[in-house]
Amino acid sequence: MGNGAATDDFDVDLFVIGGGSGGVRAARIASSYGATVKLAEEYRVGGTCVIRGCVPKKLMVYAGRFADEFEDAAGFGWSVESPRFDWATLKRNRDAEVTRLEGIYTTNLMRAGVDLVADRAVIEDAHTVRLVRSGKTVRARFILIAVGAHPVKEPAIPGGELGITSNEVFELERQPERILIVGGGYIAVEFAGIFAALGSRTTLLHRGDRLLRGFDDEIRDALGAAYARRMDLRLNRTIERLDRRDGAILATLSDGTDLLVDQVLVATGRRPNVQGLGLEKVGITLDTAGAIPVDRFSQTAVPTIFAVGDVTNRAALTPIAIREGHAFADTVFGGKPWAVDHDLIATAVFSTPEIGVIGHNEDVARALYGDIDVYEARFRPMKATLSGREDRILMKVVVARESDRVVGVHVLGHDAGEIIQAVAIAVTMGATKADFDRTIAVHPTAGEELVTLRTPLAVKQPVGVG
Template structure:
């Protein structure tokens, strides 16, 4: 049977862009559909604009720290509109850049929502398109709990569009999105409260990472309300009144409330049932290791599969799919030992197993090496900032199972250490490595 395309990709985010260009490089005729700006969550309303705002938020501390090194006191001012405009301009520039990359690769971009007619046919607007293979790469979206007044809250999607900086800002949720935005707004001068239903933020991370980041955030002036959830929200003129559970809790009055309680695969409107594509109990597309759905010609990568929801993972999954199906180089991505970071203040990063995971797998046959110290940078700043590092080692094999860090440049350091962990480095390998002095990184190779 003849098809319009060898591959049709739904979603021009990280995974869709990577897979379409890689497939086209093998000579496949490829089209990609996108109803929003090209680039997906990461480029448009995720890691890229968020990291730019993280950079902006860090200057407030630097003005103060500089005084310890002999710089004169200054009275800085911050312009929210200038930052938001600059971020928006950069996002649009990157989106256009990705469009040009598609053009150079020979991938046709089709604007609009795509939905399935059958396993080989999709509809985009008034166009009906057939394809031999179809890849779903539609990502995820923020979700809000169903409670009175929730429409007055915002999600991460709207954070980059606020016309004014909220002076009083609340975050509901303790995941990395909520944690990062809490730190951003605090660094930019807002009064910030974070509401979490547990004792600690960042559920699923190593316990020491969680406690050290939360303590550091508290030292920077972020107020935590723990073991609470929101019952209702009321809007009063320009402010919000947030009511929490428990008779002993006073309502919280804020200018904006970020709802960061979770995300889900963005499958609405795809009409997956027309193609017979199965969705699992978590509301994600069910796939095998090679990203294939239950339909032999339909595949899915990235957040819509809810495996490991990180941009580099979606890119890797997309390229592995294209290599396998069009490059005749069968391979799939392992989701073990994937490094990740939280761009908070202090920053946190991790690779490999947490201590809890290691003990579940190896029992008492593990040993944890830790250090907590003041970084040299803060010798003159007067800050109480600390760096925390941790290696988790399996005693019998000496293998390093996990590496964790809280402190300045944690992400940059853990990225390098992730190579060693992925290659199966032992504690002896770390010990035999010369440190760079004086750095925080050298502590990883001097732990005893």
């Protein structure tokens, strides 16, 4: 449905609201099927990931990890003069790369024949959107909402306006000498690792007793131990108030202590960008999380309106938004209906040490499959034997006992994200533990541990070296 050029009843076949990863992919694929497509983006093309999310953040992660590399080099015979980090250089080069990528996104849209409009779009009815700046209306056969989400500072506290979010952190002209980061999820954990590595005196404050809720508990414990060595980690505490004090910020904590810092980064959550979108005009009611409810094909309660990405709060990850956008375009304009499987999603946390996960933790696996076997390896990476670094690697494989299927793989350590991307192919194909066992190890690597584990955790023997 929806193939071909727009008729006299419609200006375009598809109007996309939002130029992030999901919207851009949907627009390009729909256009490749011959649909006429218009896309409105009010800020910058590329969305959170490219402009103020995973891309610039990962560049900062790389910058921080050089500190460890310089230190480790001595154990391998290198004499490195005392290195010096310059925040301004990193910011300049990072921002230039973001601008370059934004240009590529824009060029790709134009080459695909998508009409890109720099404007805010709001929904007027099931087929009509209004461009706020120009006042023009556009009639579309289908409307796709791909406006993403925004960071929030919750709960509200006195002086909360003194804190910044993950949007403003990329605008900092100077590196804070002392920074307090509030939160325990992906964003808080990653930025805490970044600032600590770059030399800021970093405090990570989280109201819970472990970081990264929903992840494997042993991975969470191992990350907590690593972070306690790298920074000031304070769990089971919250902020009561923030006050200006002699050019700095005084944070009063729930345990009665005070903390004087130069910057406070609040990373306590994100909310879908639904304010002022016009959803109430067409009868779309938000769910309890404030997100747009959709079916497995990303269709809302209004048959002509679809939504993908973070605004639906299904799985707030860039690759998921891209897949949802692609599936939408294939389904609606390509005559090839398919839906994204949200059950097995590989993900990485670019903390230091890094985390990579595909599938379920032990608790979820037991609830879904009953009896499970857990295989685990904890070891010092080969590189650390000469560098003397204390970091260790943790790997876990969770297996549904009855089927022998691998239903979860959890990795903490160097290059965990790269490892999990390869492993995810096998897990999503339904690989069994026997499939892992028959795979010949690549030696010496860290990843070989995943195919050499033989004894379930209950009777597991200590892991050797070699």
